[in-house]
Amino acid sequence: MNKKTVGVLDLRVFFPYRLAVLEQRVGYATSRHYQHDFDLNRTDWRVVATLAMFDSISATDICEFTHMTKMQISRAIARLKEKNLVVQAVSEIDHRATQLSLSGEGRKIYLRIVPRVLAEEQAILNHLSAVERGQLFKILGKLEHGLA
Amino acid sequence: MNKKTVGVLDLRVFFPYRLAVLEQRVGYATSRHYQHDFDLNRTDWRVVATLAMFDSISATDICEFTHMTKMQISRAIARLKEKNLVVQAVSEIDHRATQLSLSGEGRKIYLRIVPRVLAEEQAILNHLSAVERGQLFKILGKLEHGLA
DNA sequence: TATTGTTATACTCTATAACTATA
């Protein structure tokens, strides 16, 4: 390839581009563990992981927690109910709202996925020193806060 | 929301999740400048930015440079030719291959987009100190290298 | 036989908004 650069912007050092390429690779490496092995897509996995954190939670709360839309969440819940991984009940307090939680089977699958994705995360972060990992998390926090 | 956490994985500190959410926000902020204003999607923009860097380049080279598939690139080139932003000629050396380059109009649009996306990048990175930006680029490089 | 690039097809994902039932 002719490497003579005549442009004023080099994608290879453009932060949004580098972030996108990195995210794609990290996402691919991680998603295998729930997508291929347990047939959950990314939204499904996030809903399961969120439900595992709370005793009982509404769909709106999941939207807020996972940064996804109510439509995405509604579809994910429908898929997860179909597979008996999630239980949905009408809220006693507000009959419009629902109380969602993992089923026994849902929690079982969750507990099988967690060590795999955590191991994948560690494998990725192992390319950094302990100091660099600390720097990364601090930087991520600042960027998240700045872009919120 | 009931904040009682009973799970063993907290999405909020899970690196692949944080990376995905950050990338989505950065990508959204950046893409406005070519998507809304110039009707280019992300693939189109990457092809334009790549063509601006090289005098003449083949589709295969663009695939390699942008980490995208030949199908994505082929479609992007078709769209860009339709808009007269890109010129495509058959290679003298290998009649299967093509020599691609930006048209005058293509370069004009490119030069209008560049300052906008660079300003957006700076606005994002301004949430960090100069030292942190240096740390970030070093860390990005290590992760890219590790996941390549 | 292998490679360059295009096209076909089906599938997933996303965005927008209409809709219901409750409040």
Add this chain to the structure above:
DNA sequence: TATAGTTATAGAGTATAACAATA
């Protein structure tokens, strides 16, 4: 009137592979 959640629809993006032309 406003909110919780569902459903409809169309559009965008992706993956797989078949294909024609050339090497």
